[in-house]
Amino acid sequence: MKRRCEEIAPTTAYERDAPLAHGGGRAGSRSAAARNRAGEPLQSAADSTMHQAPKAKPATRPAASAAPAWADPPRWATRLLAGGALAGIALGSVSTWVHYRVTSSHGAYTSFCNVNATINCDTVVTSPHGLLLGVPVSVWAVGFYLVLLGLALRAGAGASQRRDRARADTLAWALAGSSFSAYLAAISILVLKAVCLLCAGLYAVSLLALGAAWAQASPVGEAIRRVLERWNAVRRRPLLATAVAGTAVGVLALSGWLGAQTRLTREQVFRSSPQFYDWYTNRPIIDTPIDGGYAQGPQDAPIRLVEFSDFECPHCAQAHMTLKDLLPRYRDRVRFTYHHYPLSSDCNPSMQQRGHEHACRAAVAADCAAQAGRFAPYANLLFANQGALDDASLVSYAEQTDLDVAVFEQCMRSPAPLERISQDVQLAARLGIHSTPTFFLNNRRIEGNLTFQNWLFAFAVELDKG
Numbered sequence: 001m002k003r004r005c006e007e008i009a010p011t012t013a014y015e016r017d018a019p020l021a022h023g024g025g026r027a028g029s030r031s032a033a034a035r036n037r038a039g040e041p042l043q044s045a046a047d048s049t050m051h052q053a054p055k056a057k058p059a060t061r062p063a064a065s066a067a068p069a070w071a072d073p074p075r076w077a078t079r080l081l082a083g084g085a086l087a088g089i090a091l092g093s094v095s096t097w098v099h100y101r102v103t104s105s106h107g108a109y110t111s112f113c114n115v116n117a118t119i120n121c122d123t124v125v126t127s128p129h130g131l132l133l134g135v136p137v138s139v140w141a142v143g144f145y146l147v148l149l150g151l152a153l154r155a156g157a158g159a160s161q162r163r164d165r166a167r168a169d170t171l172a173w174a175l176a177g178s179s180f181s182a183y184l185a186a187i188s189i190l191v192l193k194a195v196c197l198l199c200a201g202l203y204a205v206s207l208l209a210l211g212a213a214w215a216q217a218s219p220v221g222e223a224i225r226r227v228l229e230r231w232n233a234v235r236r237r238p239l240l241a242t243a244v245a246g247t248a249v250g251v252l253a254l255s256g257w258l259g260a261q262t263r264l265t266r267e268q269v270f271r272s273s274p275q276f277y278d279w280y281t282n283r284p285i286i287d288t289p290i291d292g293g294y295a296q297g298p299q300d301a302p303i304r305l306v307e308f309s310d311f312e313c314p315h316c317a318q319a320h321m322t323l324k325d326l327l328p329r330y331r332d333r334v335r336f337t338y339h340h341y342p343l344s345s346d347c348n349p350s351m352q353q354r355g356h357e358h359a360c361r362a363a364v365a366a367d368c369a370a371q372a373g374r375f376a377p378y379a380n381l382l383f384a385n386q387g388a389l390d391d392a393s394l395v396s397y398a399e400q401t402d403l404d405v406a407v408f409e410q411c412m413r414s415p416a417p418l419e420r421i422s423q424d425v426q427l428a429a430r431l432g433i434h435s436t437p438t439f440f441l442n443n444r445r446i447e448g449n450l451t452f453q454n455w456l457f458a459f460a461v462e463l464d465k466g
Contacts, residue, residue, distance in 0.1 A: 081152040081170070081212035088145030088205045095138035095198040099125045102451070113197040116314070118387065123318045124196035126451045127325070129187050137184065141202055144177055148209060167213075174206070174213035181206040192321060193384045264460035273457060280458050283444040286431060290337060292423060294375045297327075297335035303462050305334060306440040308341040308428050311363060312356035316437045317383040319449040324380070326455050333463070338379070339424040340367070341436050347418060348425050350434070358389035361412075363421050365394040368411035369403060377401045 098111045102122050113121040124130060125138070132140055151170040181203045188195055270277045288306050290299070307323075309316040327336055342359035345351040362382050369378035381397040382389065391412075398408040411417065431440075439446040442462050450458065 077212045077215040078152060080215075081209060082149060084205050084209040084212060085145045085149035085152055088148070088202060088209070089142055091198055091201045091205065092138045092141035092145060095121075095125065095196075095202070096136055096142065098122075098198065099130065099136045099138055102126055114314075115197075116387070118194055119197065120194045120314065120318075121196040121198055123194040123314075123321065124188055124192055124199055126318065126449070127192055127321055129184070129192065131452070138198075138202075144173075145205075148173055148177070171213045174210040178206045178210040264456065264464075266461050266464045269457045269460050273454075276454055276457055277461070280444070280446075280454075280461060283446060285443045286440065286445050288431065288440040288443050289427065290335070292427065293337040293339040294370045295335060295337040296376070298332050299335060301333055301335040303330065303334040303459055304337075304440075304442055306337045306339065308339045308424070308431075308433050308436060308438045310341055310343045310356060310359050310436040311366065311379070311382040312359040312386055312389060313343065313436045314386065315449050317386055319437045319439075320379070320383040322449065322452050322455065326452060326459075330459065334459070338375070339427060340421045341425060341428045341433060341438070342421070343436060347421055350425065350429055360418075360421070361391060361394065362389045364412055364417040365397070365408075367417035367420055368408050369398065369401060371411060372403050372407070374401045374403055378403075 098113070098121055102111060102125060111121045111125075113119075125136070130137055148170070151173055184199065185203050188199065264272075266277075288304075290304055290306065293306070305323075305327075307319070309319070323336070327334055340363045342348050342363050343351060343355040344357070344359045345354050347360035347363065366375060366379055366382060369375050378397060378401045381400060385393065385397070394412070395405060395409065398405055428438075431438075435447060437449060441458055444458075446458075
């Protein structure tokens with residue numbers, strides 16, 4: 001790297017005294033001609049000057065904050081970083097489009113990246129983990145990669161000191177992004193039991209960006225030192241530190257405010273989403289019995305949610321994951337009742353073909369778990385493992401939920417569970433149900449799943465009857 005001369009060559013004594021070298025001698029010194037007449041050896045003015053003791057000048061201390069400039073980063077690292085940022089912007093934009101299509105269609109739209117119950121973008125983007133401070137995570141991703149693109153361009157051009165700071169900032173930004181991506185990937189795999197292809201693409205891009213930022217910031221030790229220096233600078237500036245702390249408090253306060261959306265009014269719902277408000281309030285109202293099924297919550301709760309579902313239905317699994325996070329927010333204000341409606345002719349006479357091969361046996365197993373008071377944890381396992389609903393797996397889930405396996409297997413062989421399932425199927429026929437999931441929220445019929453946000457809106461409308 002070619003640096004400017006003033007950065008690598010300190011001022012010498014010769015250069016400091018240049019006026020003496022180029023001007024005449026000092027007062028009292030003789031001219032060259034006079035010395036020649038006296039028989040003294042003739043020397044140049046410059047040589048004469050160099051024999052004189054120069055006046056001492058105070059040494060100039062280098063600025064404490066000045067740091068050696070790094071070598072130029074490899075061009076491929078900067079290009080890879082910029083390309084990764086552009087890819088992240090594109091993936092985040094498509095994911096945002098999918099999010100809003102899914103959430104605005106009230107279950108009618110299925111995204112192109114749904115392969116099965118496990119590889120399913122809809123499950124991920126419509127879950128509570130698909131939002132951060134009420135905004136889709138994909139929108140935050142677009143903003144993140146826009147900033148990363150700006151840092152990458154700044155780190156590849158401009159004055160050396162500014163480039164060095166940008167490279168340190170880029171590494172810190174990429175580290176933060178990849179860490180958050182790792183957190184989201186863990187949530188997706190361990191909690192949601194589903195993978196979004198678009199999200200996986202964003203995770204891969206974040207790792208690519210981290211690798212490029214790492215290469216661009218080489219030597220990394222110097223980059224880390226500069227990152228720590230920037231953080232220490234923040235701590236040394238009370239105003240800036242106060243601003244950072246205030247921002248953190250504001251984010252926490254905003255999170256608490258968003259959590260209070262369970263107290264929304266009808267008017268607020270209408271202002272927030274007039275399209276959903278009109279759609280929901282025009283749902284057909286059907287008198288729905290609240291007896292039977294597997295219920296939780298007080299009988300006099302202001303919200304009564306009845307579901308007809310199938311353990312082998314992918315959309316039912318999405319709805320289950322959403323409600324599992326939603327219902328605890330309302331505690332004693334909601335009574336939830338689950339009814340079986342397997343989409344298989346094995347136990348559902350309204351079906352013309354077998355359809356879901358394991359749906360009836362899964363329903364029988366869930367009924368047996370319910371008789372032992374373990375319906376909820378057992379249903380969680382069924383929905384989370386829709387690809388493994390054979391009899392051996394059903395017994396394994398009984399062991400995992402601490403059921404007496406011998407009693408469970410005996411129940412599976414008895415006719416009682418099928419009789420109870422038949423009662424649910426007959427009730428569904430009277431209510432005109434033909435698909436799953438189908439809900440009745442205070443008798444309002446909802447076919448298909450809603451997003452987490454729209455469930456909040458629907459519950460708010462039901463709670464605010466004024």
